[in-house]
Amino acid sequence: MPKSLKILITRQVFPEVIDFLGADFEIDYNESDVVLSTDELCERAASCAGLLCCLTEKIDNTFFEHCPTVRVVSNIAVGYNNIDAIEAKNRGVKITNTPGVLDDTTADLTFTLLMAVARRITEAESLLRQGRWKKSFAVQQMLGMDIHHASLGIIGMGRIGQAIAKRAAGFDMQVRYFNRTPLDATTEQKFNVCYVSQEAILRNSDFVLVMVPYSAATHHLIGAEELALMKPSAILINTARGGVVDEVALIAALKKNQIAGAGLDVFENEPAFNPEFLGLKNVVLTPHIGSATRSTRMAMAMLAATNLKAALQGETPPNWVNP
Numbered sequence: 001m002p003k004s005l006k007i008l009i010t011r012q013v014f015p016e017v018i019d020f021l022g023a024d025f026e027i028d029y030n031e032s033d034v035v036l037s038t039d040e041l042c043e044r045a046a047s048c049a050g051l052l053c054c055l056t057e058k059i060d061n062t063f064f065e066h067c068p069t070v071r072v073v074s075n076i077a078v079g080y081n082n083i084d085a086i087e088a089k090n091r092g093v094k095i096t097n098t099p100g101v102l103d104d105t106t107a108d109l110t111f112t113l114l115m116a117v118a119r120r121i122t123e124a125e126s127l128l129r130q131g132r133w134k135k136s137f138a139v140q141q142m143l144g145m146d147i148h149h150a151s152l153g154i155i156g157m158g159r160i161g162q163a164i165a166k167r168a169a170g171f172d173m174q175v176r177y178f179n180r181t182p183l184d185a186t187t188e189q190k191f192n193v194c195y196v197s198q199e200a201i202l203r204n205s206d207f208v209l210v211m212v213p214y215s216a217a218t219h220h221l222i223g224a225e226e227l228a229l230m231k232p233s234a235i236l237i238n239t240a241r242g243g244v245v246d247e248v249a250l251i252a253a254l255k256k257n258q259i260a261g262a263g264l265d266v267f268e269n270e271p272a273f274n275p276e277f278l279g280l281k282n283v284v285l286t287p288h289i290g291s292a293t294r295s296t297r298m299a300m301a302m303l304a305a306t307n308l309k310a311a312l313q314g315e316t317p318p319n320w321v322n323p
Contacts, residue, residue, distance in 0.1 A: 005312055007050040010036055010057050013076075013301045021052070021305050025312070042066035050074065050308050052301075059083040064091050072317070074308035076300050078102065079241060081214045085322040095322045096307035100159065101299040102291035107163035109290045110239045113263030114207055116284045117235050119144040123281050145206070145233070145260065147171050153205030155198060155221070156212035156240065157183060164209060165191040176201055202229040207237065214241030224249040227259060235261045239290045242267040251276045254283055265290050 006026040009018070012033035021027060028044055030036060035056045036044065042063055045051055050072040053059065059073050064087060073083055074096045085095045116122060124142050127133050135141060148171045154161045157177040165175050169192055177183075178198040188195065201208060208230060212218045222236065223246040230236070236259060238245050247268050253259050261282040267273035270288055277283055291297060307317040 005049040006047060007052060007308065007312075008045045008048045010041065010051065010053040011076075013052070013305075014298055016298070017052075017301045017305050020302065021309065024309060025050070038062065045070055050312050052076065052304055052308055053082075055079065055082045057082060059088070061087050064088070064093065072096070072308055072311040074304045074311070074317075076304040079213050080321060081241065089322040094311045094317060094320055096304065096311065096317045096319045097321050098300040098303045098307075099319060101303055102296050103159045103163045105293050105296040106160050106239060106290040107167060109265060109286070109292075110160070110164055110209060110211075110237060111167045113237050113239065113265060113284055113286065114209070114235065115147060117237070117261040117263040117282075118147050118207075122284050145235070147173070147207075149173065150206040151176070151204060152207045152209065153177070153196075153201030154193075154209045154211055155201060156210065157193070158211065160239075161209070161211040162187075162191055164211070165193050173207075176205065198226075199229060202226055203231070205234060206231070207235050210236070210238045210240050210244050212240055212244060214243050219243050220246040220249075222246065222250070224252070227253040230259050232258065233260050235259065235263070237263040239265040242270055242273075247274050247277075251280070254280050257282075 003024065003026045006028065007021060008028045010030050012031055018027065018029065028048065038058065041057060045067045048067065048070055051070055052074050054076050059082060061084060070093060072094045073088065075083060076098060078097055078099045080095060080097050083095055088095050120142055150173055152168050152173045152175045154164060154175065154177040157179040161177065168175050175193045176196045177193050178196060178201050182195040210222060212221060221244050227249055250262060251274060254262060263284045265286045266288055277285055291300065307319050311317040
């Protein structure tokens with residue numbers, strides 16, 4: 001039986017996803033996993049009804065002008081700042097995302113970065129690998145920062161923020177948070193967290209985690225002014241989106257030891273990033289791997305595929321962000 005609708009899968013996914021979608025749709029698959037240019041993306045999607053894409057694809061007015069048959073754009077991510085959701089809605093295009101399935105995995109990586117910066121893991125391993133470890137034990141060798149009983153401030157207390165708070169409880173950390181809307185009392189009690197202002201988090205926390213979605217409102221949410229409020233012993237962690245933190249201001253703060261360190265999984269212009277980070281010992285860097293386990297990335301891709309299939313078959317997709 002011929003398949004009436006065609007879809008474009010813009011990046012390499014799992015065979016199970018291809019099989020799932022291939023049962024119902026004709027597929028144009030970018031198996032090479034090379035990010036498509038704007039022209040290539042528009043050319044290949046021009047005859048498609050749906051798109052399964054990643055944060056690497058910019059879906060804006062230019063795309064919609066060239067691809068008028070696209071009815072659904074399914075993003076393999078929670079965030080969808082790569083998509084103009086308002087323009088999509090105006091054109092009747094459904095946008096979907098993949099929340100929930102990556103919360104614990106991203107929280108794990110976030111806490112890993114926190115611990116790695118606090119205990120200077122990158123520095124310590126480099127010392128060993130480069131043959132510079134000369135003393136088997138020295139009282140003041142590679143002194144780090146305690147995590148247990150420390151104060152943790154979370155800016156953005158959504159699902160991932162709450163998952164991080166659960167992990168912090170195991171270290172007896174004092175967790176405070178700032179959110180646009182405070183949690184209800186029952187949820188605060190469940191996670192043993194206390195609502196304070198963003199300024200209070202910056203001034204008083206040993207660790208500051210940024211967990212907000214990226215938008216015009218959160219662009220450079222953490223800049224020179226905010227970094228100046230932090231304690232010299234404090235550590236900043238960002239696993240949200242690169243643009244939330246002003247990287248130039250952060251590099252300056254790290255160089256001056258204005259703050260003790262930073263852990264970053266995301267960057268403003270990734271995969272490019274400011275090379276000045278490489279010369280800093282007090283920062284731990286990872287290449288956007290917050291959700292990078294096979295089971296989680298599989299769950300994300302399958303949820304995106306489920307969203308796409310439902311929407312193209314006239315059903316309400318489970319994670320429709322622009323109704």
